[in-house]
Amino acid sequence: MEKNRTQFAILGMLSLQPMSGYDFRKTAGQCLGYFWQESYGQIYPALKHLLEKRYVTRRRRRSKGKPDRHMYAITDRGRKAFREWMGQPAAVEKKRNEMLLKIFFGGKNDVNAQIRELENLRETNEKLLAELKDIDDWHVRNYDHHALTPYWLITIRFGIRRISALIEWCRESVKMLRHLPREVVSSVPDPIDFYFKSRGE
């Protein structure tokens, strides 16, 4: 099997419980949202492939008023492929943070607009942090609810730490931008020596 990770994310969810493509999107959004995201454009083709390879089975379930649903369940073949994938070392994703890229080059022309963007980011993430802490609490109180609880706590705490760090960084950066030197040194001694070169590398 190739390394299409969407398929493994789906297999993983199906290993917990049978569900439809729509369910997967929704459930994954809630449980994995802060470190894994999928869109329908990937999910439905992936389910098709999984079915062809007999890693999953499909049953049509009718419902009144709503469209029919395709309920998928993992097979033994699927479970085997999933376990194999789980054993392999995790790949590291490419990092891309457009806001950082823009800040590196001097950010917005209007410093106040830049500050507002950072404040917004902080506020959004403060809400997210509160939610994650609630989820953490719930799992601590219901530690015996599911065999995977300790693992879920580990992933949640990744989110909590990462988001807390982001919030602190927003605060610090806003402070720095507020105390920016008014008259900025605009002449660079030697353009060849900018940034790293000048550190003697």
Add this chain to the structure above:
Amino acid sequence: MEKNRTQFAILGMLSLQPMSGYDFRKTAGQCLGYFWQESYGQIYPALKHLLEKRYVTRRRRRSKGKPDRHMYAITDRGRKAFREWMGQPAAVEKKRNEMLLKIFFGGKNDVNAQIRELENLRETNEKLLAELKDIDDWHVRNYDHHALTPYWLITIRFGIRRISALIEWCRESVKMLRHLPREVVSSVPDPIDFYFKSRGE
């Protein structure tokens, strides 16, 4: 202009100093590496596009023993397009962390292998953290070296906070995995109610 970010990353670097595609790869790897990455398969086609749109100019520079280099410089048109892009709100990247995904589903069969993976991650990032702190120090000591220094410090500190959080998370997670309940509760009361559903959502 479209929203091919590779082109803007290149324009940004060229706004600091003229350079070749090879230089860009190298310099970007050093200055932006912990939040932005590009491969040659994107860089060279992007330079071609930038040239066609006359956002950059190209001069061939010969050198003995080494292949010829194509030196690119940003034009006024390019600078204008770049400034326009800089003013727009930054897009948020899709999050994808394969290690977290695997941990969510129970991680490696062998808990010790999982612990080793986390320890490796921590060690790698401790080295990276030390490097970033050195760079931070250098910029603090040479605050007047370049007009963009405060901005560079902001991006570096993002890296420092993010990596510190990761390191702490690794430590905590290893501890949790070491104290995992031996006999794991393997029966789930009601599979429909796993994770979120059971929190009353």
Add this chain to the structure above:
DNA sequence: TAGAGCATGTAATAGGTTACATGATTAG
């Protein structure tokens, strides 16, 4: 003498987003 670094680039493939199409029900 093997491998790394310098330096350019392309082609095949894989991965991912977005908009669209369909159409009923339910909540505001």
Add this chain to the structure above:
DNA sequence: CTAATCATGTAACCTATTACATGCTCTA
């Protein structure tokens, strides 16, 4: 009446990785 939710899926793009091709020089 409007918008959201339910639910499936496709097609047209765009984005990105990987392997390959070329060939010289310097270091171990």
